[in-house]
Amino acid sequence: MDPEGESPSAVATVHATDNKNADQNLTKIFKTDFDAKYNIVDIPTPLNAFMSGQYKRSYAYSTLQNELPVVLTKVIDSITKEKNELVAQFAPTNFVQNSREELKIIIGLISRLKYELQTDKPFQQFNGDEPDREQWNNFITHLPEEGRTYYRACCMHTQSYMYRKLYSFVENSIFLKEFDFFAKIKEQSLTKSQNEILSLSKYTRRTEHSLEMFSELLKYNLWSNRGDIGDNDAHIFNMKVLDDFTTLDQYILANNSKEIWNCLCTRRSNRHRVDIVVDSAGFELFTDFILAEYIIEKGMAEKVCFHVKAHSGFVFNATARDFDFTLKYLSNHSDYIISLLGRKFLEFCKQDKFELSPTSYFWTSPNAFHCMRSFEPELYTSLQRSKLIIFKGDLNYRKLLSDVCWESSQDMKTCLGGFVPSNLCAVRTIKSEVICGLRAGFCDDLLKQEPQWMSSGKYGLIQYVDGSREFGY
Numbered sequence: 001m002d003p004e005g006e007s008p009s010a011v012a013t014v015h016a017t018d019n020k021n022a023d024q025n026l027t028k029i030f031k032t033d034f035d036a037k038y039n040i041v042d043i044p045t046p047l048n049a050f051m052s053g054q055y056k057r058s059y060a061y062s063t064l065q066n067e068l069p070v071v072l073t074k075v076i077d078s079i080t081k082e083k084n085e086l087v088a089q090f091a092p093t094n095f096v097q098n099s100r101e102e103l104k105i106i107i108g109l110i111s112r113l114k115y116e117l118q119t120d121k122p123f124q125q126f127n128g129d130e131p132d133r134e135q136w137n138n139f140i141t142h143l144p145e146e147g148r149t150y151y152r153a154c155c156m157h158t159q160s161y162m163y164r165k166l167y168s169f170v171e172n173s174i175f176l177k178e179f180d181f182f183a184k185i186k187e188q189s190l191t192k193s194q195n196e197i198l199s200l201s202k203y204t205r206r207t208e209h210s211l212e213m214f215s216e217l218l219k220y221n222l223w224s225n226r227g228d229i230g231d232n233d234a235h236i237f238n239m240k241v242l243d244d245f246t247t248l249d250q251y252i253l254a255n256n257s258k259e260i261w262n263c264l265c266t267r268r269s270n271r272h273r274v275d276i277v278v279d280s281a282g283f284e285l286f287t288d289f290i291l292a293e294y295i296i297e298k299g300m301a302e303k304v305c306f307h308v309k310a311h312s313g314f315v316f317n318a319t320a321r322d323f324d325f326t327l328k329y330l331s332n333h334s335d336y337i338i339s340l341l342g343r344k345f346l347e348f349c350k351q352d353k354f355e356l357s358p359t360s361y362f363w364t365s366p367n368a369f370h371c372m373r374s375f376e377p378e379l380y381t382s383l384q385r386s387k388l389i390i391f392k393g394d395l396n397y398r399k400l401l402s403d404v405c406w407e408s409s410q411d412m413k414t415c416l417g418g419f420v421p422s423n424l425c426a427v428r429t430i431k432s433e434v435i436c437g438l439r440a441g442f443c444d445d446l447l448k449q450e451p452q453w454m455s456s457g458k459y460g461l462i463q464y465v466d467g468s469r470e471f472g473y
């Protein structure tokens, strides 16, 4: 018996309950403290405001709270686990110790980055050899002081900044310059999709030149963008894509496939190039190749240019390395059909039918796309020669729309803020509240039934903007 006359087990139960209550209270206090300390307000993103972590009922807040710190933790865990492998891969044998030290420093820098994110610190200047250092430092300097921290900044700025800093750690290293933190997971997302790759390869041989077939391909392309960071494995394409895709039609909230088809089929244009601003590596990039193959083979363009990222601006973002890896993987595949297709794509590259565009840092910059004309005029001018620019994925969509919470029925052209270098389309599954071009009231009605619909990735859009007036033919 204890001094109070209760049995030890009863005391333990009481204490356990007390502890649980205390924990719950503490969590409440900490949450409230966090919100108070960092001026988080418990509202959704107001209309016409930038997406930002300061609005608690937004995907931006949950991205900052749940997604980004997890990404950093996983990066730390994986490089800690794979230390020996990395050293063996990147360091000359007589520098093993030095490269171990370097890895330790990098791990420390990532932990610090995570701390700064979780305590809403201001963005720091870049001091290394980053090719885009000046642009970044200018950008940070010109941000208003109250919009220069992780939670207060526009979410698109915060995400771009965090991934840029992360990459700068290896970029400024001696031994690990070539290391991509996410290479392995991107490669796995490709290799684990080999069944889908095979089905889609078989299905898309000897296709018809028809709107029906084209819009089917656009749909595969759309749904391959369904993955999300919440669960890395969920990114691995796991839909029976060829079996049940028509049941997904109800989730496509805007579908301008016909307008895109008309744009591609027009003979009036003297533009013979299509551009794809790609998003994720893995199965999604494969579906981009399939779409591009169709465009070339049906004579809708002479060339398809692929724009990849200089580094991962989000875990799965495709880089030049992923582009090459995918082509090699396909062409060396043990399945005859896949390898034949891979070799065909390689041949397309040689014949200039597929082109990997020179890597531009603009795509991973914090800027919305309407800034391209003044910040990256060469890229803008080059895109003006395109017959159609296809923007893939959620993040590109947010950059098209300046990461603003538009009225959901707003016309897309208005939201682009003057960015119409040519005809363009967006193919994106919806993972954030940045949206436009829907029927008035639709968004609110769906919110009542499915409060999380805008961040679930369950819904998609295929939207088109005619730029012919802008470039006048």
Ligand SMILES: O=P(O)(O)OC[C@H]1O[C@](O)(CO)[C@@H](O)[C@@H]1O
Binding pocket: 059, 063, 067, 159, 225, 228, 229, 279, 280, 314, 316, 392, 393, 394, 395, 396, 398, 429, 431, 432
């Ligand atoms: O690969 P996508 O389609 O750009 O989607 C990834 C993005 O979606 C989000 O979850 C919401 O925008 C981001 O946090 C993430 O960067």
